[in-house]
Amino acid sequence: MRVAGILLVEDDPSVRTALELALTRQGHSVTSYATGEEALDHIRARRPEIAILDVMLPGIDGVEVCRRVRKLDQLPVILLTARGDDLDVVVGLEAGADDYVVKPVEPRVLDARIRAVLRRAESASSDRITFGDLVIDRGALKVTLAGKEIHLTPTELRLLLELVRHPGQVLNRRYLLRAVWDHTHIADSRLVDACVQRIRAKIEPKPAEPVFIHTVRGFGYRFSPP
Amino acid sequence: MRVAGILLVEDDPSVRTALELALTRQGHSVTSYATGEEALDHIRARRPEIAILDVMLPGIDGVEVCRRVRKLDQLPVILLTARGDDLDVVVGLEAGADDYVVKPVEPRVLDARIRAVLRRAESASSDRITFGDLVIDRGALKVTLAGKEIHLTPTELRLLLELVRHPGQVLNRRYLLRAVWDHTHIADSRLVDACVQRIRAKIEPKPAEPVFIHTVRGFGYRFSPP
DNA sequence: ACGGCATGTCACAGTTTGGTGACACAACCC
DNA sequence: GGGTTGTGTCACCAAACTGTGACATGCCGT
Numbered sequence A, B: 001m002r003v004a005g006i007l008l009v010e011d012d013p014s015v016r017t018a019l020e021l022a023l024t025r026q027g028h029s030v031t032s033y034a035t036g037e038e039a040l041d042h043i044r045a046r047r048p049e050i051a052i053l054d055v056m057l058p059g060i061d062g063v064e065v066c067r068r069v070r071k072l073d074q075l076p077v078i079l080l081t082a083r084g085d086d087l088d089v090v091v092g093l094e095a096g097a098d099d100y101v102v103k104p105v106e107p108r109v110l111d112a113r114i115r116a117v118l119r120r121a122e123s124a125s126s127d128r129i130t131f132g133d134l135v136i137d138r139g140a141l142k143v144t145l146a147g148k149e150i151h152l153t154p155t156e157l158r159l160l161l162e163l164v165r166h167p168g169q170v171l172n173r174r175y176l177l178r179a180v181w182d183h184t185h186i187a188d189s190r191l192v193d194a195c196v197q198r199i200r201a202k203i204e205p206k207p208a209e210p211v212f213i214h215t216v217r218g219f220g221y222r223f224s225p226p
Numbered sequence C: 001a002c003g004g005c006a007t008g009t010c011a012c013a014g015t016t017t018g019g020t021g022a023c024a025c026a027a028c029c030c
Numbered sequence D: 001g002g003g004t005t006g007t008g009t010c011a012c013c014a015a016a017c018t019g020t021g022a023c024a025t026g027c028c029g030t
Helices: A013-025 A036-046 A062-072 A086-094 A107-125 A154-165 A173-181 A191-203 B013-025 B036-046 B062-072 B086-094 B107-125 B154-165 B173-181 B191-203
Strands: A005-009 A029-033 A050-054 A077-082 A099-103 A128-131 A134-137 A142-145 A148-150 A170-172 A213-216 A220-223 B005-009 B029-033 B050-054 B077-082 B099-103 B128-131 B134-137 B142-145 B148-150 B170-172 B213-216 B220-223
Touching: A005 A013, A005 A036, A013 A029, A013 A107, A029 A036, A036 A050, A036 A062, A050 A062, A050 A107, A062 A077, A077 A107, A099 A107, A134 A154, A154 A173, A154 A191, A154 A220, A170 A173, A173 A191, A173 A220, A191 A213, A191 A220, B005 B013, B005 B036, B013 B029, B013 B107, B029 B036, B036 B050, B036 B062, B050 B062, B050 B107, B062 B077, B077 B107, B099 B107, B134 B154, B154 B173, B154 B191, B154 B220, B170 B173, B173 B191, B173 B220, B191 B213, B191 B220
Parallel strands: A005 A029, A005 A050, A050 A077, A077 A099, B005 B029, B005 B050, B050 B077, B077 B099
Antiparallel strands: A128 A134, A134 A142, A142 A148, A170 A220, A213 A220, B128 B134, B134 B142, B142 B148, B170 B220, B213 B220
């Protein structure tokens, strides 16, 4: 297992040094700070592999750091909080944290959580989905069919990604309009149909007999692998 | 120690499967092929961490694969050859191989060689990245194109490095604005475009048909080696 | 078979986007 | 001070994209 570059942010000095020591013993490389401001600077400058943030911090708190980090990068984040502060869980997950740990925490447990989050992040980073001949690379925003790159326009790509995010599920037009076009107004239009058609023309061997994007009459469209 | 993605190329099926099995047991992740053509495709598509090439192959031989790989990337290469074929050693090392192993080889020995080469490669590649003709030296903050030094301004260099840090990934303008300019404000700005344009003028042979920095309309830019 | 919908198809014009070169201004160095 | 360099902004233009509506086609219950 690779040694991780961990950023630890915790304002209580005794907790901070204890965790730092424990994590270092477990083979991690740890840098720690007491404030969110310092943490953000460190993240920008040093690009740690994962950040462990106490929720309660003077100044910029952990949730806020998490929120900003998420906007900037997909750096994995674990939030630390005092026991029983239920509200925080919701806020924290909303801010995009990958995991959530209640203090006091056993070093072994924290270590396991760290490794789990890192594993997840690693597998997510090769974010490439394959459906038979069709390969969709979400990082590179590339679609290939039988090895040949297919050019999709931004809207087509967003729609395809939305469909692919829910394989096997039927998505109705209203949902798709909101997700892809963020149209709040209810427009009964051929927009979705037209876009689906354009995608089919590009990725379906025989657009008249679609293999990937299926029409479910009266409901919407369903992406399912052949 | 991180598990390595190894590409093994060996035309003799019994040797191939034996080595693959042994290396897998040692904790490596191995993909193997019988021909140089397949190997080159694999390298382009999957970016293994190291390639182990038999010198004697039908079609494109190991030395030739090595030579082409070297031009493309700094992928570490170990050449395998039958005992006593002295001439090959010279040719192989000239082609840029990192190490040279004589068959038959003890799996433990091969494993040790692999680890040694990877260690060396890791320390060497951390400061310097090669994409075809383009060499980016992060330690010296210098960029050379086909051996000629290119002068980049600080902002241009930061942007290029940021793109290079995520090869193959599409980075959007907002992200780049934050990462390179740490602009927390204004999402709507042509700053990134202008800077990309300036970099292209310096590093792209034909800026109108970029080879390194690709525009992904509606999303952002992607650095990917030619 | 027929009528009524739901969906497919297509062309086009208005809009959006990014490339490009010019330019202003600040910082910096002689 | 005078020139040089780096950087942000702007305007213009070509190309790409997209929504729209009209029409064609297919599906389904009767």
